Structure formats: C-alpha cells, structure tokens
Amino acid sequence: MADARTSKAVDFSCRVYRQLLMAYPKSHRQEYGPAILQLFRDQCRDAWDAARARGLITFWLRALADLLKTSLLERLSNLNRSRIMPIHFRPTIKPLPAFFGICAVVFLPIFLGSVLITFFMPEAYRATATMLVAPPVTAKPGSSAERFPFEAGFIFSSPVLEKTITHLNLCETWGKKYNNGTALNVRDAVSILQNRLDVVAVGARAAAGSANPEGTVVRINSYSDNADEAAKIANALVESYREIRSEEVHPSDTVPRERRVFTIMEATPDYRAVRPNKQLNIAIGTLAGILIGLIVAPLALGIFAGIRNRRSAPTVPLKA
Amino acid sequence: MPRTEKSPEELLPLTPAVFHILLALVDGERHGYAIMREVAQSTEGQIKMGPGTLYGTIKRLLAMELVEESDERPDENLDDERRRYYRLTGLGRRVVEAEAERLAALVKLAQGKRLLGKPAHFAGGFHG
Numbered sequence: 001m002a003d004a005r006t007s008k009a010v011d012f013s014c015r016v017y018r019q020l021l022m023a024y025p026k027s028h029r030q031e032y033g034p035a036i037l038q039l040f041r042d043q044c045r046d047a048w049d050a051a052r053a054r055g056l057i058t059f060w061l062r063a064l065a066d067l068l069k070t071s072l073l074e075r076l077s078n079l080n081r082s083r084i085m086p087i088h089f090r091p092t093i094k095p096l097p098a099f100f101g102i103c104a105v106v107f108l109p110i111f112l113g114s115v116l117i118t119f120f121m122p123e124a125y126r127a128t129a130t131m132l133v134a135p136p137v138t139a140k141p142g143s144s145a146e147r148f149p150f151e152a153g154f155i156f157s158s159p160v161l162e163k164t165i166t167h168l169n170l171c172e173t174w175g176k177k178y179n180n181g182t183a184l185n186v187r188d189a190v191s192i193l194q195n196r197l198d199v200v201a202v203g204a205r206a207a208a209g210s211a212n213p214e215g216t217v218v219r220i221n222s223y224s225d226n227a228d229e230a231a232k233i234a235n236a237l238v239e240s241y242r243e244i245r246s247e248e249v250h251p252s253d254t255v256p257r258e259r260r261v262f263t264i265m266e267a268t269p270d271y272r273a274v275r276p277n278k279q280l281n282i283a284i285g286t287l288a289g290i291l292i293g294l295i296v297a298p299l300a301l302g303i304f305a306g307i308r309n310r311r312s313a314p315t316v317p318l319k320a
Numbered sequence: 321m322p323r324t325e326k327s328p329e330e331l332l333p334l335t336p337a338v339f340h341i342l343l344a345l346v347d348g349e350r351h352g353y354a355i356m357r358e359v360a361q362s363t364e365g366q367i368k369m370g371p372g373t374l375y376g377t378i379k380r381l382l383a384m385e386l387v388e389e390s391d392e393r394p395d396e397n398l399d400d401e402r403r404r405y406y407r408l409t410g411l412g413r414r415v416v417e418a419e420a421e422r423l424a425a426l427v428k429l430a431q432g433k434r435l436l437g438k439p440a441h442f443a444g445g446f447h448g
Contacts, residue, residue: 032375039371042353066370
C-alpha cells in the first residue's frame, strides 16, 4: 500500500516536472532533459521516503525555485552565445510575445506549485455535535461548576478528554498512526485531542413557556484526517461530558440528571475536507503567479535589451 | 594548430557548486544522483543541489573541459544504463587542487589573525 502511494506521488510529480522542463531552451532540454528528470525522480523518492507528503512539498518548493533560476540562466546564456553570430543571424525578439512568454514561464511554476501544495497537503475533516447544557442550580464546593466557570473550559479538561480517549481507544489508534505502532501515553493523546477540538457556546435557549433559560447551546467541533473519526470523537466527547456532569452535580440540583446535558444534534461524518481550502489556495497561487510574472517579465526584457545594446555598441570608441 | 593549455589559476575562484562537484569527482567517476548525494553528505546537508543547478553546472564544466563524460559503467548489472557518468579531466583535477590550495591559504591567513582555532589533529596529536 505504502509502495503504491509512493509510486503514485512520485510518478505524478515526474509527469508535472516533465512539462515544466519546457522552461529550458530546446537545446538544453534535448541534451540534459532525461538526466534532469531522472535526478528529479531520485530526489523525489528520497524526499517521500524521508518525510512523506511534507518532504515532497518541501522538495517541490526547492525544485521550483531551482527550475526558475536555472531556466532563466540557461536562456540568458543562450542569448549571450548568439553574440558570436553575425548580426543578421541573431534572433530578433518580438517584445509582446516575449513578454507573455516570460510571464507564462514565471506563472506556470508558481501556479502549479500552489496546486501541488494544495493537493498534497493532508486533508482535515470537521464534525460538529450540538448539545444543550443545563446550568447547575447549586454546586457543591469542588464540583465541576465551581472549578470551571465556563462549560467550554470543563469540556477541555483532562477528565473529560481522558474518558473520551479511553472510550475510543485513541492511545492505540493514534499510536499506530503517529508513533510507529507503539501506543501513546494518555498525556500525549490528551494533548493531540485538545489541538483537534474547538468548543463554541452558541447562546442560551429558553424553556418552552418560560422566560428562564433552559440552558446553553454548545457546539463541539472536532477535526481529524478521517471524517468518521472526527464524528466519533465529537459524539464521544458529548457522552463523556454528560457522564461526568451527571456524576459531579450536587444531589439537590433541581434539573434531572438525564436533562443536564441534552444532545440536540449528533455529529455525522462530513466527507468534504475543510482544510486545505483548495479554492483559496489556488486563487492565491494564480494571483501570485500573475503578479510575479508581471514584475519579472519587464525586468528580464530590460536585461536582454541591455545585453543587445552593449553588443551592438562599437568596440572602438568613436571620436567626437 | 597546437592547443594552448589553460592555466588552472585563470579559472579561480570557483563557485561553491563547481567546487563541490569537482570535489565529488576526485574519488572517481559518478553519475548525477551520486554527485548530488556526495555533495549533500560531505556538506552535512548544507548544500542541496537541485537537478537544474547540477546539470547546468555540469554543462559548463564540460564546456570548460574540467570534466568529461565517461562511457564506462562500474557494473552494468547494478546500474541503470540511462545514467550518465562524469569524471575529472587532467585540467579539472589541477583546478580543484589549485582551488583547495587557495582556500587552505585563506584558512591559514585567518588562523594567523586568530579568527580560527588550530586544526583538530594538532590539538589531539598521535601519541605513541
């Protein structure tokens, strides 16, 4: 499975890079194109083996910068070589096509880079569970209500998170994923879980026929690279919180245990990734490509014009 | 017409990329990937050459006759026949030696100004 993924990522990268080799002058491409591509493939494989998608993205960024720099150098050096040709054999550059050509050469790697980063970035899915939390009427000292004035703080607390982790066996599952198969300790798992949650108090909800609030509507968002896992975590968290709240609240509390935490809506897997934001990333890549192309093209044409002017200047100064 | 021999000193100083590629070829012929790995290893990953830089530099080294392409394969069974091998020419070896001497002279100068410590083998020594 891992080999197939490696091969797929490397093959796709090579196919894209093969197209990008068009940035080099034809003669250079014919002479060194296959060797450059072969070296790119080897380096790509090393990058993937070292750090998977992250390694490949880092390598791609370096390879694009390298391609941009060396293709411009090769094109300029081609122009310099034409100095030894008689003047009427020198290639004449038409400003407008040259301008757009340079724009395209600059734009393409930047645009493709943004596309590649977007598609190689690990995806994150979000699942949301919504619950109604009744306010504890009386809270004995040391109870959850006193220790955590805001429910969000309590939901993020170790007892709730640890219960969720135990319930879903996350130490084992995440150990397989992130720790070479060795189970994570609970502290590490809690730390990972905290980074994957956000809790939003949406507002108060009034009880039917009463001006008094029935409770606070709380939304729990859970993020994961797996949509099913995100939903399971959000639901398990609500369950763990419900259990702890019903255990800890003072017996004289007027709200029945089963109504202290009430699930309004369970989390269901949503298979549309929320991160990376593909449209935004590609739009930024497109805009950056156009902008940088528009800056580089006049500069490159200016350099070329300078070279030509120096060449056509007489080698012996004319007397005034 | 007799060919005029180029003087190594005329080509100095070398750029880091050129120096490291020539240095990688001192031990024998290598293909592009092996050169890249040797450079990355010897510089502890500080210099990572991209494919464009490596072959652009090799192209210039070939034009300057500092390296040449080799048709021989160390072991045809073990290697991909599409890979192109390069080796140092006589001029290439003299140039890399001259550059190493130039750098050594600079290091000596810096040591004289107490900008650098003495080389490790002086400090440690070989005691019999």
